[in-house]
Amino acid sequence: YEGTLTLVGDEPHVPYDRPPLSKQLLASEWDVDRLALRTPADLAGLDLDWRPGTAATGLDLTEREVRLADGSTVPYDGLVVATGVRPRRLPRTDAHVLRTLEDALTLRDRLAPGRRLVVVGAGFLGAEAAAVAWRLGARVTLLEPAPVPLAHAVGTEVGAALARAHRDHGVDLRTGVTVTEVTEGGVRLAGGGTVEADEVLVAVGSVPNTEWLADSGLDVRDGVVCDAYCEAAPNVYAAGDVARWYNPLFGTSMRIEHRTHAAEQGMAAARNLLARPEARKPFAPVPYFWSDQYDMKVRAYGHLRGHDEVAVVDGDLGERRFVAVYRTGDRVTGALAVGVPPKAIRQWRQAIAAGAAWHEAVRGPRGHEAVGPGHDAAGTVGRGFVGGGA
CATH class of the missing domain: 3.50.50.60 (FAD/NAD(P)-binding domain)
Known part of the structure; x- marks a missing residue:
């Protein structure tokens, strides 16, 4: 794209990585300079009209312009909303939160x-x-x-x-x-x-940062509601934590607050915004996230929420070295691993992406039962093994 690229953000810093805030930066293992997502040379190469420390306060779809907190407006031919989320706070408190x-x-x-x-x-x-x-x-x-x-x-x-x-x-x-x-x-x-x-x-x-869009005409039910292409309105797309889009791989609308997903969806939204209508592609990822706690490395693929059943297919829960897979309906829809090499869970990513049938991918013991939505437990765990379907 050879036109003007305007980047608006309410923080004064160059774009930086958030996951290390609760890990390496909090532990004083990283310096602040290591958080930058792009080098100064990379940012300079974009020739941005950069507006740091300036929040967006309104959107006019008819006039195609964004209103800013400093009283100015920015016209657009295409817009990507990536305003993320903010921490939910307890009433009347000045306690710490961890976002910036x-x-x-x-x-x-x-x-x-x-x-x-x-x-x-x-x-x-x-x-x-x-x-x-x-x-x-x-x-x-x-x-x-x-x-x-x-x-x-x-x-x-x-x-x-x-x-x-x-x-x-x-x-x-x-x-x-x-x-x-x-x-x-x-x-x-x-x-x-x-x-x-x-x-x-x-x-x-x-909480998704959508208040600035309240009078815009966009659908902002728990995020900016988008279609499978991440489009919220003509020439308006959304990406990252604030976007609620229809994921055709799982056949449902979802909003995901993970760093890898935000990067992938940002690229998908930009490509669809610039593409000819017939060349656009649905955004249908297998979501991924990770977490570091003590000596545990937690990795997960797929859509785990709302699952009907979970089975441990490798390792042992008590030792915190295991792979668990998740069923929704008759499909494998998620996998989570703790304390095992990455390759131990990658095959399950492939099964999720392929929409593998549960009974082919996971063969548990007799009596293995799902726990439905009306139960207190989120799933029953059975000892299983990897079947040929994975």
Whole structure:
């Protein structure tokens, strides 16, 4: 594309990588300079009309222009909305969150051996931050409202296996606990009681940044709603954490908050925006994410949420070295591996991409039953093996 490229962003920094914020940067293993997604030379080569530190505040589809916080407007022939998400916060609190470079540096400066850190929320972000803080010598309490952390996403048995890692390392993990307020000296719990802390990190999910689009005419139900091509309106596309698009591989609409996905969808949206209508391609990826916690490397492919069944096909949950695969309907739709080489899960990515039938890819023991939507558990685990269909 030889026209003007305008890049608008509310942060003052050059584009940087977010996953290391809760890992390498928080642990002081990386310097800030290592986070940059592109070198200065790469950015200069794009000849950008770059607007750092300036938020978008409105969109006019008729006039084809974006309104900015400084009062100016930017006209467009094509637009990609990639405004991401922001941390969900507890009411009336100034506790730490972990989304921006400043967030990570502020929390890092407060962590030291013996300091008491309470992490509210035991999802992947909260779990990673708790693991790093423990390694730095902090006394960590991890609070989670669900009976089993991450069960809604990975299943009860797998979630319990990941939770045991925290307890095995001395983190005080408390489940079924709801925090109602962050106080000056810690947090207050529902039903009474407090947990004392020197620092509190709130990691209870995120909210898509779509408020600036409220009067635009775009459909913004839990993200910018798009079709299979990532198009939200004529010549308007969305990508990354803020985009809710129809993934034809799984036959459902999804919004994914993972770094690899954001990069892939950004490229897909740009290509479809510039392509002739008949040359556009549906964006139908097998989503991928990873997480580092203590000595565990967690890798996952596919769409795990809303699954009907999960089976461990290799390794052992108790040893935290295993591969688990997920069924939705009669298809293999996801796979998650902990503590095994990458090649142990790659074949399952191929099975997911091919829409492999569950009964051909996974042969579990007799009596292996699915747990339906009305049950408390997210799945039953059976000991299985890899079948020829994978």
